[in-house]
Amino acid sequence: MKPEQEKTRYSEADLQEFKGIILEKMRIAREELNSLATSLSSPNANGTDDTAGTYKTLEDGSATLEKEQINQLAARQKKFIEQLEAALVRIENKTYGVCRETGKLIPKERLRAVPHTTLSMEAKLKQ
Numbered sequence: 001m002k003p004e005q006e007k008t009r010y011s012e013a014d015l016q017e018f019k020g021i022i023l024e025k026m027r028i029a030r031e032e033l034n035s036l037a038t039s040l041s042s043p044n045a046n047g048t049d050d051t052a053g054t055y056k057t058l059e060d061g062s063a064t065l066e067k068e069q070i071n072q073l074a075a076r077q078k079k080f081i082e083q084l085e086a087a088l089v090r091i092e093n094k095t096y097g098v099c100r101e102t103g104k105l106i107p108k109e110r111l112r113a114v115p116h117t118t119l120s121m122e123a124k125l126k127q
Contacts, residue, residue: 007105010097014108019091022115026084033077040070083116090118099123 010018090096097106101123110121119127 008098009094010105015091015094015096018096018111018115019088021112022084022087022091025115026081029077029081029084033074033081036070036074036077040067040074080116087116101126 087096097108097111098104099106099120099122100118102120104120104122106117106120110117117124
């Protein structure tokens with residue numbers, strides 16, 4: 001068998017291993033996204049409705065900032081899920097794990113750590 005650097009794509013067994021990793025990451029990411037969505041839709045349990053009006057203004061600003069941060073986290077989570085879905089498509093197309101810049105195989109260690117990547121470290125460092 002040729003060394004890994006000379007192979008042009010990963011074997012079916014390798015692709016299935018990566019698919020399992022991606023599906024698990026997607027499951028966790030979706031759970032986190034659902035949790036974020038729930039926290040956005042539920043009213044603040046620590047509300048300040050019974051406090052003086054002067055404190056209410058500060059609390060409103062804090063609540064707004066917190067919602068913005070949760071929205072940003074949710075947007076990042078959605079993007080991550082989309083990247084994982086695109087990686088599954090690449091697995092189906094048998095192009096998964098091939099660097100889009102160099103055309104070489106991305107090392108398995110990198111794919112296990114960042115399964116949605118499309119760049120080898122060599123190409124990433126050139127950016």
